[in-house]
Amino acid sequence: MLDRKYIVDNVEAVKQNCANRNISVDVDRLVELELQRRGKLQLVQDLNTQSNAESKKIGQAKDSEERESLKVSARALREQKDAAQAEHDVIDREIKELQLQVPNMAHSDCPVGVDDKSNLELARGKHTCREFDFAPLDHLELGEKHDWIDFEGGSRTTGNGFYFLKGDLVMLDLALQQFAMVELSKRGFTPTITPDLAQDSVLEGIGFMPRGPETQIYSIENMNLSLIGTSEITLGGLYSGKTIAESELPIRLCGISHCYRTEAGAAGRASRGLYRVHQFTKIEMFVFARPEQSDAMHEELRQIECDLFDAIGIPYRVVDTATGDLGGPAYRKYDLEAWMPGRGESGEWGEVTSTSNCTDYQSRRLNIRYKVKDKKGTHFVHTLNGTAFALSRALISILENHQNADGSVNVPECLQLWVGKSVIGQTPAAESA
RNA sequence: GGAAGAGUGGCUGAGUGGUCGAAAGCGCCUGAUUGCUAAUUAGGUGAACGAGUCAAAUCGUUCCGCAGGUUCGAAUCCUGUCUCUUCCGCCA
Known part of the structure; x- marks a missing residue:
């Protein structure tokens, strides 16, 4: 499988290679999804950071009242994170499916031809x-x-x-x-x-x-x-x-x-x-x-x-x-x-x-x-x-x-x-x- | 096939719900010191992904066999699974 970063950075070469190898893969779609996914990943990580920080406060809370109120906000953050993660995973699965179809790049000396x-x-x-x-x-x-x-x-x-x-x-x-x-x-x-x-x-x-x-x-x-x-x-x-x-x-x-x-x-x-x-x-x-x-x-x-x-x-x-x-x-x-x-x-x-x-x-x-x-x-x-x-x-x-x-x-x-x-x-x- | 136990960083090994990416030792790297084929000593020492940078620095997320689950929070609890060890059975 090719590196996603490589595919994103070399769209035209990858598309040409697929054509040379007589394999049709929607490379544009893959790239679009990957860019979407990166944004989602950032969001997931940010939410996770907040969620982790909130959870840590609970351990240091003075009394049970403070503890309970922190639990509520921490739970909300986790739910947001889980939702974002689920969206990310859907995209990720689709990318993986496409990615597995993309053939390796061919050596520049390879004879080009469809069969x-x-x-x-x-x-x-x-x-x-x-x-x-x-x-x-x-x-x-x-x-x-x-x-x-x-x-x-x-x-x-x-x-x-x-x-x-x-x-x-x-x-x-x-x-x-x-x-x-x-x-x-x-x-x-x-x-x-x-x-x-x-x-x-x-x-x-x-x-x-x-x-x-x-x-x-x-x-x-x-x-x-x-x-x-x-x-x-x-x-x-x-x-x-x-x-x-x-x-x-x-x-x-x-x-x-x-x-x-x-x-x-x-x-x-x-x-x-x-x-x-x-x-x-x-x-x-x-x-x-x-x-x-x-x-x-x-x-x-x-x-x-x-x-x-x-x-x-x-x-x-x-x-x-x-x-x-x-x-x-x-x-x-x-x-x-x-x-x-x-x-x-x-x-x-x-x-x-x-x-x-x-x-x-x-x-x-x-x-x-x-x-x-x-x-x-x-x-x-x-x-x-x-x-x-x-x-x-x-x-x-x-x-x-x-x-x-x-x-x-x-x-x-x-x-x-x-x-x-x-x-x-x-x-x-x-x-x- | 049956029973019991175990899987933690390069290695050994501690850790039974919060400051644990994880004690300690070994190994390795850097420096100091003593002139002798080494000892002593101080410090450092995992990976992946993302952000960032000319490059670093830095920041974040994830990783304690693997996959799920419970929880605000899991190396630690639960379920499944794989592997290893020991004992028993069977067997070329």
Whole structure:
């Protein structure tokens, strides 16, 4: 959420930003209400001052007659105060509602455009898209062939969109997790296993709407808990309400959790197989930084994502997300899109990671501050997040890019230690050869 | 899951209706002093919001887990809720 003072002082910029992001919010109304509210607040405080002073006199009153007469006037003052406070609160609630709709400001370098058509390709990975001398299978066909992925069993036990992973694909999944955690801890990230559930207030702080009609979130009946859609939620929530010493920043965390998404309304061939599922595992990077660090931190996260996908030999492109395609909390967002040969007619780019700089948008809601030693006051930290591996999609990219004509799949060298094999899905004869 | 107890400032901890933003100690900061890797001593030391200022100073409001309530007035009484501790039960 943006600071009200900032909105009032930068009305035109905020309005332009809303337009760029294709979000309509009545900013003028918000500003008008906020100015009204400030006046009311002053009134409330004045009345409270008087009311407090009157109450104090009662304690020092000489006799009960004086006491009684003071009580009457003090009660009247309090009632006036309560009335003014109630008016203030009505205005405040309306402002808050509007304020929550205002998206974060966008980075000045963000491509401007109302949707993803304006996204800008910034770079390509180290590996080029492979030319196949056979007809490549998609990950579902490969998964069925080797009994690696069982959607039928998933829907029988749980429901449509759930799946079982089996056999060597599980080993590959775990290897990716292990590899990412090792790489990230080398780079100063603290490995973190988070809860898979979080309180609704934390979800809201991060920018998710847990209970609305179009929610992406599964929630628990009769409790204020929901299944998390990403460990960004729990990692951000970990510091909610805290004031961090400046010297501790930046704080780099890498979380592993299951992620749950209802995916209401998403369907179609582009969502086939593991691409869009209700549950997957994700390794997520999360950083708390000082404001002046956050741009550089964002580049660092992007570079790590590139390094990880370079390491597993996947061709990808880096996309700078256009204003209209940014989520509400993001100031700037980069996506890595991996080449998926089995996607669409003859291969397509598919989003595998996403890294956002949310500046102080989340920390303001979650009340996460930092303090500079020996200086008065506190400031909001900047928060950033980035995907290391979303396992389901990383698996798609490996299966489809590293498949062989016989349906076996080469294991990237950096993962072989944990998989225990250099090729998976070979016939027993080939394996012993 | 059952029972009992507790949640106060950076930390320990006092405070059961009015001068409490809150004793005391520790820590930290500033100064003094003794020439010795420290002791002694004086003073200072929370945050948010609003007003004010070039910036300060200053003033006001709020904050004693959280949310409500009672009252002229609440850290203190009442209700709900969360968390922690101990004991019991259950259990991978």
